Amino acid sequence: MPHLVPAFSRIGEENAFAVLARATELSAQGRDIVNLGIGQPDFPTPPHIVEAAVKALKDGHHGYTPATGILPLREAVAADLHRRFQVEVSPESVMIVPGGKVTMFMAILMFGEPGIEILYPDPGFPIYRSMIEFTGATPVPVPIREANGFAFSAEETLSLITPRTRLLILNSPANPTGGVTPKAEIDRLVAGLARHPEVAVLSDEIYGTMTYDGETHVSLLQYPEIRDRLVFLDGASKTYAMTGWRLGWSVWPKPLYDAARKLAVNSYSCVNAATQWAGIAALEGPQDCVAQMVAEFDRRRKVVVEGLNALPGISCITPKGAFYAFPNIVGTGWKAKALAAALLEEAGVATIGGPDFGVYGEGYLRLSYANSTENIRRALDRMREFLTKRRAA
Ligand code: PLP
DSSP states (O other), X not given: OOOXXXXXXXXXXXXXXXXXXXXXXXXXXXXOOEEOXXXXXXSOOOHHHHHHHHHHHHTTOOSOOOTTOOHHHHHHHHHHHHHHHOOOOOGGGEEEESSHHHHHHHHHHHHXXXXXXXXXXXXXXXXXXXXXXXXXXXXXXXXXXXXXXXXXXXXXXXHTOOTTEXXXXXXXXXXXXXXXXXXXXXXXXXXXXXXXXXOEEEEEOTTTTOBOTTOOOOOGGGOGGXXXXXXXXXXXXXXXXXTTTOOEEEEOOHHHHHHHHHHHHTXXXXXXXXXXXXXXXXXXXXXXXXXXXXXXXXXXXHHHHHHHHTSTTOBOOOOOBTTEEOOBOGGGTOOHHHHHHHIIIIIOEEOEEGGGGOGGGTTBEEEEOOSOHHHHHHHHHHHXXXXXXSTTO
């Protein structure tokens, strides 16, 4: 029998992929499934980005690149961050990685070990907790509350820091809630972190270009007082509809950068070369494709929120970012995971139960509105019919 090290009994996964697999299976059996489960833009990658990758292949970019990524892409990332946040970022601190996830994987590996604590948002992206547990560190959930508009609370976050805390994970705009934390709250958090200089921060800003209602995304990069302990996570997956390309980037404080580079050298070597050239086209090319996608998400957001609030037993606050709605389903009488399963099997609507994002997700469903308005309306109609029939199951 091969012997797997015990850490693998603690590693988790993303249930969104299991829901996708089940939805695909049901579709293959001929069922008509509306998929509001998966968190990826339903748009194709803009053509000028695809063209840049094709050109890179034709031009012979077939070999390894530096492990940290090609310099013109690191420069394009630095310029983009300056354009968006008016901050100085050296291309020497930018690391190109195969997807946003890889930055969190690396950062959590760098800080996690038995006896230390890592704070992470709950409900939140499931990989945070999974990776924390994998390292043997203690995961400490920071509750993300509907009453707070699904923003994180600076006061509550700071109150959970102990002498064993080494890393604090933040995510705004957030998956799964669509919550955006206001600048005043981030200001308070950063001010409070001055009392905890040993706590590093991982800021997951993968949805940073997707905010609505005039909300401006505030980046943790804009706080010079924590730059020496901030790991900034971003990437092309959501902003440029490039989930399958596997392209992310991060900004690291100097002492951590070399550790990240070594993890790359020891695992994937470098990001696919053609993908990196596509990344340059994405960042340096016209940004109206991003504005168009965000405007379309905004239209769908209104449809989904209005529709959810008209369903029996469901209420939904208006998410200010990302492309998720996180309706409260307590009034339906259903537990969240049972409702998600029944909606998929019986009504043909794929959603994700809130508990797949942590214990504080009970009582909620996550719906991704990265789907056509027509499909969103079909899903809402099916949910209405289902809930009217099966209200007090
Ligand atoms: N961070 C958050 C909050 C996400 O929701 C996701 C993807 O769903 C990621 C990171 C990972 O993105 P990528 O597909 O680029 O690895």
